[in-house]
Amino acid sequence: MADLSNTSSPLPKRKPGIFIQFLGSMNLAVTLLVMLAIASVIGTVLQQNQVFQDYIIKFGPFWTQVFNELGLFHVYGAAWFILVLLFLLISTSVCVSRNGPTFLKEIRQYSEKLSLNAYKHQPHSVTYTPESFETETAQSILKQQGYKTKIHQREDGVTVAGLKGRWNRLGYIFTHISIIVICIGALFDSNLLLKYRELTGTLAPETRTVGLDKIPQKSWLGPENFSFRGSVNIAEGQKSDVLFLPYERGFLVQKLPFTIDVKDFRIEYYDTGMPKSFESDIVLSAPDLDKPIEKTIAVNHPLFYKNYAIYQSSFGDGGSLMKLKVHPLLSPTNNPLTLNTAVDKVEPLKTPMGTYRLELNDFKMFNIVPASEEEKAKTGKKMHNNGPTIIFKVRNDQGKAWEYENYMQPSLQDGRWFFMTGMRTSQAEPFRYLFIPADQQRQKTRFFNFLALINNKNKSQEVLKEAFPQEKGVDDRTYQLQMRLLNQLMVLFRQKGFNGISLFVQKNVPAKDQPKVKDYYMGQTSLALQTLYLNVLKQEKVKELDNISDFNKQWFEDAITVINSLPNYGPPMYFELDSFKQIESTGLQITKSPGKDIVYFGSALLIIGVFFLFYVRQKRIWLAYSEKEGTLTIAGKDNKELPEVAKEFQQIVQAVQSKMQVKS
Amino acid sequence: MSTMNSSMEMDQLKKPFSISDIIWTVAVIAGAIYAWKSFGQLMDVYEIGILAGASVGLIAFGKIWPSIRTLSYAVAALSLLALWSYSHHGNQISANEQAFFLKFLISSQSAFMWMSALFVMATVAYFLALFSKSNYVGKVASAIAWSGVAFGLVGMMVRWRESYLINPDYGHIPVSSLYEVFILFAVLTTLIYLYYEQKLRTRSMGGFVMLIVSAAIGFLLWYTFDREAHVIQPLVPALKSYWMKIHVPANFIGYGSFSIAAMVGLAYLVTEKFQTKNPDSQFVKSMPSLESMDDLMYKTVALGFAFFTIATVLGAMWAAEAWGGYWSWDPKETWALIVWLNYAAWLHIRMSKGWRGRPMAMWALVGLLVTTFAFLGVNMFLSGLHSYGEL
C-alpha cells in the first residue's frame, strides 16, 4: 500500500477497530480470492446438479451424504459459497471506504509544502549547487515531461512541485468499487428472494412431470418475481404465456405478461450435415401493445422486449403426428395393427402377453452420421443421413421399461440393406441394435412372413410334413415323433433362440450323450428353418428354388441372426414407422435480468480501473531551491517502485542540470 | 502510460509526425477502406465498428512500437500476393496444390508449416546465442522469430480467405477452433515477447519464452497430422457472431502474457539457482538481472490481467446474447474466473506483502498450469456449453 507519511502531513485519523482492520486487510482479500477459486474448481470437477442416484453410484452412499451436506453438488448456490462472496463484498467495501478518501485526496495533492529536509528523504533525491535558479525554467522543464506543476514560496526559497498520472489512484477506486457493483448486480439476478419465499413456505417447486393444470398454486410465480431465467418449448403453431424455471430438484412456473406464438421453426444445414442455423418466427403480443411484435429470432440474435429478452436456445419435437404399424412378434399371421398417434402421447397396448404402455418420446427427422470411406469416395459427401427415427419406451404393468430407437428407412451395411432397431433397458447404456434384413423390394414383408410362419405351429407342421413325407420303412410312431421334435425345436428356438436348444439338451440329456444330441438338434433346427424359408420363397413365387441366389442365402442368415436375438428384444412387438407429419418445437429461453446493466456498468468500471492502475503511473517530482544555501534539491517519488523509476529520475536531473548548471 | 514513459519511447513522443508516421497512417486507412470495399457487404454494423476500431488501434500501436509497421507491411504484401494468386486461379481452393507460391509458401497450410519451423528454429537460435554469447546469433534469432510471426499472421489472413473459397457458407475468421487458436497463441506470445525484447534490450530470455511457443507448435503438429484438425470446418450457430472477433483475441493476449510471465519466472528460478552456486558464472552474467526479470514478470502478469479482464467481460456479454445469461457457471467460464482470481491474488500479494522473486516466479509457473487447464483441460475433461474445440 502507498505510504504517504512522508509526502503529506499526517492526517488526524481514528484508528479503526481490530475487526474492521481484519475485514479490510489484504490478507483476508487474498484468502477469499483463493477460496472462491478453489470452490469454483470443485464446481467444475464435480458435476453439478445431477440426479442423486448417479452420485450414489459414483461415490457410494457415505461420501454422497458427506458431499451433499457440504453442498458440493450445487456449490454455486451453497450457503458457504454465498457467505464467501458476501465477505468479499464486505471486505472490499471496507477496503475502499478506508483507502478511498486518502487516495482521492492524493489526486489533488502536490505535497509542495514539505520541508527541504523531507524532500531530501524521498526515495530519489539529489542536492547540488546550481549557477542560478529560475522558477519558470524549472516549471517548463517539468511541463515538457508531462507534469502538472504547482509553486510554493517557502521562507527560505521556492518549491516547484510536479505531478503526473494522477488518475492512477482512480484506478484503485474504480476496480474495487466495480467488484462491489458487480456483486450487487449479480445479487439482483440471483434467486435469493425465491429462496426466502421457499423458507417461509409460500413457494414449493414442482418435482413431478404433470400438466400445467395440475401444478399447485405454490409452484407458480407471477409478475412480482423481478428476475428470472427459464425456458419453454413451444410447438410450431402453438403459443405460450408461461415459462419453466429450473429450481433445485424440480421447477417453478413463471407466468409471463405476454404471449408468444410460434409460427415456424427452421433448421438449416451445411453440406457437411452440421446444423448451420436455428431460427424461429415468433409473434409477441401483450395487452399494452397496439400491434404484436413479429420477429425472427436465431442463435446470437435474441428479441428484446421491455426488460425481457427472448433467446433461441434449443429445439425439439413438437408432437409430430405418425402412423405406426405394430407387429406382434409371436403372432402366427403377419397382421400388423395400425396406430395413429403422436410424439409425447402414451398409448395403452393390450396384448395376450399382458398390458403395456407405449410412450412416444421423440421423433428425429435426420440422423446424420459420418459417411463410410467408400461413400465418401463415391459421392464426395462427408456425412450420411440415415433418415427419420422414432424413440419410444414400452413399459409393462410393473413399470419396467424398454427403450427403443427405430429407423424408418433401411441403411446400407456391408452392401446389404437393413432396418435398424435399437433397444436398451437403462438410459446409461448405449442402444444395442438388431439389423432386420430388407427383402428385394427393400421392405420388411418377407421378414414378417417368415417370422409368422415359424410362429404358426399348424402351418409350419403342414409345410414340414409336405417337405418330409413319411418314408417307406419308417413307422407312424417314429414319424410322428420326428415331426413333433421339429415342432418343439421351432418353439424352443422362438422362445430362447439357439441358446434355448443348448440349454434344453443340457437339462434333459445325460451328459455323455449331450454333444451328439446337441449336434443333431441343431442340424434338425436348421433343416426346419431352411424348409420354412423355402416355403416363404415359394409363396413369393421365387424361381429356381434348387439354386438359391446369393442374396436369398445371405438374407436367410441375417434373418436367423435377428430371430435368434428376438427373445432378448423385450416385449414381443416391433413398431414400424409407416408415415409421419413432422411438427417441430422451438426451445426459447426467456430472461428478465434487472441486474444485467448493473453488472455491465461494473465491468466497464473494472476495465477502465485496471488500465488506470497498470498503465497510468503516478509520479511526483519536486525542485526545491534554497536561497539561503544556494542549493537545489531534486526529489522524486512514484507510487510504485519500478526499475525504470530511477532511470527516469536521472533523466530529469540531467535535463534540469543542463539548464541550470552545476556551479563549478 | 508507463510504456510511453520509458526512455526509448520518450524521444519518440516528442517528435512531431514524421514522414513514416504519415505513410503508416495512410497505409492502414487505405487497407481498412480496401477491406471495407471488398468485404463490406458481408459485415454487419458491429463488424464495421470492429474494423474501424482495429484500424485506429493499429495506427496508434504503430506509433508506440514502430517495428509493428514493418511486420504489417510484410504481412499485407504476402497476404495480398496469396489473394492475388488465388484469384488468378479462378478462386479455386485447389489452387493451393497447383500455384507455386501458394503450394510452397503462403497457402495457409504452407505458411503455418513455415511458421512452425521458424519458431522452433528461433528457440534453438536464442539458446545458441545465450550460450555462445554471440550478439550476431541473437540478432538472427530475433529475425527468425519475427519471420515466424509474419508467416503465422499471413497464414491466418489466407486461411480466413480460404474458408470463403471452400464454401461461402463456411467463411469465418480463423479463431474459432482449438487448432486455429493455437496458432493465434503462438503468434501473439512471440509478438508480446518481441515487444519486451526490444524494450528491455535483451535477448537472453528469448529461448525460455520460445520454449512454450515450441511446445504449442509440437501440439499443433500432432493435432494437424494425427487428428487432421487443420481442415476448415463451418461454424456452429453459437459461434456465428461478431463477438468472436474481439473476445478470442483479447483472451489470447491474456494467455500469451501469462505464459511469458511463467517462462520469465522459469528463467528467474534457473538464474537464481546458478547464482547461488557460482555468482560469476557465464550464464548468470548473460542473463538480465534478477530484479529486471522480476519486473518483467510483473509487467506481463499485469498486461495479461488487463486483457483477460476485458476478455472475460466480453465473454459474459457474448454469453448473454447467445445463451441468454451473462453467467451460467459453465466450466469454461468458471475456469476463466479461476485464472482471473489467481492472478488477482498474485498481484495483491506482491503489493501487500512485497513478495518478490522466487515465490512469485513459482506462483507464475503454477499460474501457467491453471491457465493451461482453462485453455485445454476444460475442453478435454469437462463438458459444457463451450464444448467446441474438443480433442
Ligand code: HEM
Ligand atoms: C475480487 C476482489 C478484488 C480484485 C479483483 C482486486 C484487484 C486489484 C488489482 C488488479 C489491483 C492492482 C494491483 C497492481 O497494481 O499491481 C489491486 C490493488 C489493490 N487492492 Fe485490490 N482487488 C480486490 C479486492 C480487494 C480488497 C478486498 C482489498 C482490501 C483489502 C483490496 C485492496 C487493494 C489495495 C490497497 C490495492 C493497492 C492500490 C495501490 O496502491 O495501487 N483489494 N486490486
